[in-house]
Amino acid sequence: MTVDSLITETASRLFAEQCTHSAIQLAEAEGGAPGIWSAFAETGFPWISLPEEAGGSGGTLLDALEVLRLVGYYAAPIPAAETGILGGWLLASAGLELPEGIVTVAPGSRADTLMIDGDGNASGSVHNVPWGRHAERLAIVRDGLVASIPVAGAHVEHATSLAGEPRDTLTFTNASSDRAAAPAGVDEESLRFRGALSRVALMAGAIEKMSQLTVSYTNEREQFGRPVAKFQAVQQHLVWASQDAALARMAAESAGRQANRGDARFEIASSKLVVNQAATRATKACHQAHGAMGMTQEYELHHSSRRLWAWRSEYGGVREWSNWVGDAAIEAGADGLYPLITGGSNL
Amino acid sequence: MRFTPTELTIDERALQLEVREFLAAELPPGSHEPGLGMSARSDRAFSKKMADRGWVGMALPKEWGGSDKKAVDRFIVVEEMLRWGAPVGYHWVADRQTGSVINKFGNDEQRERFLPSICRGEIGFSIGMSEPDSGSDLASVSTKADRDDGGWILNGTKIWTSSAHTNDWFICLVRTTPVEPGGNKREGLSQVLIDLKNTEGLELSPIPFLNGEHHFNEVSFHDVFVPDENVVGQAGMGWNQNTTEMAYERGGPDRWLSPFSTVEQLLRETQGGDLERPVVELFGELTARWWALRNLSLSVARLIDDGDAPSVESSLVKEMGTRFELEVIEKLVELVDHELVSESESLFQRLLAQCVLTGPGNTIRGGTIEILRSVAAKGLQGLPA
Numbered sequence: 153m154t155v156d157s158l159i160t161e162t163a164s165r166l167f168a169e170q171c172t173h174s175a176i177q178l179a180e181a182e183g184g185a186p187g188i189w190s191a192f193a194e195t196g197f198p199w200i201s202l203p204e205e206a207g208g209s210g211g212t213l214l215d216a217l218e219v220l221r222l223v224g225y226y227a228a229p230i231p232a233a234e235t236g237i238l239g240g241w242l243l244a245s246a247g248l249e250l251p252e253g254i255v256t257v258a259p260g261s262r263a264d265t266l267m268i269d270g271d272g273n274a275s276g277s278v279h280n281v282p283w284g285r286h287a288e289r290l291a292i293v294r295d296g297l298v299a300s301i302p303v304a305g306a307h308v309e310h311a312t313s314l315a316g317e318p319r320d321t322l323t324f325t326n327a328s329s330d331r332a333a334a335p336a337g338v339d340e341e342s343l344r345f346r347g348a349l350s351r352v353a354l355m356a357g358a359i360e361k362m363s364q365l366t367v368s369y370t371n372e373r374e375q376f377g378r379p380v381a382k383f384q385a386v387q388q389h390l391v392w393a394s395q396d397a398a399l400a401r402m403a404a405e406s407a408g409r410q411a412n413r414g415d416a417r418f419e420i421a422s423s424k425l426v427v428n429q430a431a432t433r434a435t436k437a438c439h440q441a442h443g444a445m446g447m448t449q450e451y452e453l454h455h456s457s458r459r460l461w462a463w464r465s466e467y468g469g470v471r472e473w474s475n476w477v478g479d480a481a482i483e484a485g486a487d488g489l490y491p492l493i494t495g496g497s498n499l
Numbered sequence: 500m501r502f503t504p505t506e507l508t509i510d511e512r513a514l515q516l517e518v519r520e521f522l523a524a525e526l527p528p529g530s531h532e533p534g535l536g537m538s539a540r541s542d543r544a545f546s547k548k549m550a551d552r553g554w555v556g557m558a559l560p561k562e563w564g565g566s567d568k569k570a571v572d573r574f575i576v577v578e579e580m581l582r583w584g585a586p587v588g589y590h591w592v593a594d595r596q597t598g599s600v601i602n603k604f605g606n607d608e609q610r611e612r613f614l615p616s617i618c619r620g621e622i623g624f625s626i627g628m629s630e631p632d633s634g635s636d637l638a639s640v641s642t643k644a645d646r647d648d649g650g651w652i653l654n655g656t657k658i659w660t661s662s663a664h665t666n667d668w669f670i671c672l673v674r675t676t677p678v679e680p681g682g683n684k685r686e687g688l689s690q691v692l693i694d695l696k697n698t699e700g701l702e703l704s705p706i707p708f709l710n711g712e713h714h715f716n717e718v719s720f721h722d723v724f725v726p727d728e729n730v731v732g733q734a735g736m737g738w739n740q741n742t743t744e745m746a747y748e749r750g751g752p753d754r755w756l757s758p759f760s761t762v763e764q765l766l767r768e769t770q771g772g773d774l775e776r777p778v779v780e781l782f783g784e785l786t787a788r789w790w791a792l793r794n795l796s797l798s799v800a801r802l803i804d805d806g807d808a809p810s811v812e813s814s815l816v817k818e819m820g821t822r823f824e825l826e827v828i829e830k831l832v833e834l835v836d837h838e839l840v841s842e843s844e845s846l847f848q849r850l851l852a853q854c855v856l857t858g859p860g861n862t863i864r865g866g867t868i869e870i871l872r873s874v875a876a877k878g879l880q881g882l883p884a
């Protein structure tokens with residue numbers, strides 16, 4: 153199973169054109185980028201992997217993850233994951249209507265108080281909701297049901313991620329929702345794994361972009377009469393960042409392939425863990441190689457690095473996923489450990 | 500630079516299963532002292548058993564005793580052997596590189612002489628690159644070969660030669676044409692084959708490892724005669740041949756699996772107990788990293804089979820893999836948090852003691868990580884932004 157190369161080409165072209173340095177900057181100042189979103193939505197990209205009968209764009213999960221990788225690469229300030237493989241997926245799999253606008257999900261916070269009563273009325277708050285203020289619907293899965301709640305009536309409190317992207321608090325008071333039974337395999341746990349998989353794809357793109365940016369910057373910046381990339385100490389940063397870019401992309405694509413086939417919990421957990429750590433190492437190396445320039449708003453490194461700092465903590469950090477994979481390793485036992493590494497979820 | 504994910508085919512998975520069954524029957528856990536990856540013991544009988552299965556020199560042509568298999572097939576066999584800590588030391592170098600060098604650059608007479616016995620697991624090779632004054636700067640080697648009737652007369656010293664005392668043959672990089680002042684050091688080098696056991700004027704002395712183990716040797720040549728039929732490929736082209744040889748050395752499972760048997764044994768010894776969270780987290784972290792690294796390394800083997808020469812990719816994997824090995828060892832030491840004893844009752848602790856003592860060599864052997872970074876950095880400069 154491979155990605156249609158037309159998707160890569162078209163999405164790259166679109167993002168390269170739309171997601172200029174100043175456009176991303178503006179999106180942050182204004183809390184969103186409606187222009188970029190509508191150009192993106194026009195192509196049908198947000199709904200890739202959702203079945204056409206349900207109002208989606210068809211295609212595979214791998215195609216959708218490739219688009220997310222490019223969203224990460226170009227730092228596109230849009231809720232692509234939420235509208236597509238997270239919220240859109242919840243709605244479509246339960247047979248609920250896909251709205252024309254943005255769908256978002258509640259990633260799950262300890263402070264959440266949202267309850268849905270027997271009549272489908274929702275009350276309470278959800279936190280850190282990506283692009284909450286721009287969403288048409290909030291998709292929720294719990295207790296065997298998927299609910300689609302209109303956001304229009306909610307009280308919205310603005311908050312932002314480290315990358316300056318909206319992560320809002322939505323408070324509902326007796327908001328009526330549409331509900332339908334969640335089919336097998338659609339539950340809180342599977343949403344959490346999908347959320348992690350979406351972040352892994354985004355991060356793989358961002359690390360690659362950041363590492364390429366660092367190679368070109370250090371080849372242009374001269375000190376002591378030559379490009380700083382000629383210094384071995386700087387080359388070390390370049391090599392380490394490009395290793396992490398390769399490691400992250402390999403992890404993301406391997407997990408994506410398995411998720412496209414079926415149970416991929418081992419691969420997703422492992423990839424989120426590995427990519428979180430790669431993001432931490434690579435942002436450190438790339439910032440170091442840029443000197444003070446990397447610390448400015450004027451230069452574009454922060455579009456990638458700040459997103460990585462945000463995404464590495466979303467849908468589970470190193471602690472959560474190392475516990476998950478560690479439990480799997482212990483369950484596999486000494487004789488099963490290497491077969492787990494080579495066979496993963498197929499074991 | 501691009502690493503494309505790849506998966507094992509049905510045939511490849513069948514091979515993996517066959518290797519696992521072989522190991523479970525030959526070396527059931529508890530029946531042998533596992534080694535640390537490629538530093539495992541030399542055991543001729545075991546090499547022979549592997550060869551009987553067709554797993555030594557498997558990528559060499561059938562015509563010369565090999566199996567015409569692919570790099571990925573060899574990857575599968577090797578990763579299972581290494582993670583098991585199987586005693587692959589005797590045939591290791593011949594299987595990984597020397598067989599391929601002789602096949603690629605040698606003549607039919609040399610192929611006939613060496614390849615069938617390599618594939619039967621009956622001949623062990625050592626590598627003669629380093630010298631007392633030539634480490635990272637390998638092109639500066641000064642072992643000198645002077646022209647003589649029907650061959651060359653060798654004088655000089657090779658150093659850090661792994662297992663020269665247990666192996667049979669030696670492939671050496673020597674200078675057959677002196678460098679002119681201002682000339683190119685990479686020209687005038689040649690690769691020659693020398694019998695370690697029956698060569699007059701060859702002197703072998705051990706250089707004990709820091710823990711007393713006999714691994715390294717110094718091999719010196721005093722007017723050693725090397726007949727022309729023992730020169731591999733074209734005299735003077737040794738540098739290019741040697742560079743190709745080093746590409747076979749890099750990026751494979753031997754560069755990231757050394758402490759695996761130690762971690763597996765830790766799991767065996769803690770199984771059934773109530774593990775503290777930091778231990779669980781460590782198992783998780785290592786498992787996930789091995790999963791991702793293996794996918795990268797496997798993709799390099801697939802690239803080779805597709806006809807690519809992924810030298811930047813394999814340098815990146817080797818640099819990253821060997822640093823990971825040291826990270827694993829550091830984390831295990833932190834976890835144990837008390838003194839290690841080489842004679843411990845616990846196999847895990849014996850292995851970890853060995854890891855600590857030999858680990859620093861992992862990021863040096865086969866080209867240091869600093870040199871690998873220079874190679875990789877050059878490859879990266881061509882990247883589009």
Ligand SMILES: Cc1cc2nc3c(=O)[nH]c(=O)nc-3n(C[C@H](O)[C@H](O)[C@H](O)COP(=O)(O)OP(=O)(O)OC[C@H]3O[C@@H](n4cnc5c(N)ncnc54)[C@H](O)[C@@H]3O)c2cc1C
Pocket residue numbers: 384625626627628629630633634635636658659660661662859860861863864865866867868869870873
């Ligand atoms: C376990 C083990 C087994 C070995 N087995 C064999 C064998 O069988 N046959 C054989 O021929 N050799 C063998 N070697 C030797 C090995 O190939 C050399 O150790 C290696 O190439 C480095 O050379 P050196 O030790 O002389 O270090 P040096 O080259 O002296 O390097 C010392 C330090 O300087 C750094 N350095 C040197 N030049 C540069 C540069 N240009 N840029 C940045 N840093 C630099 C190095 O990275 C290193 O950190 C073995 C080594 C080990 C540890």
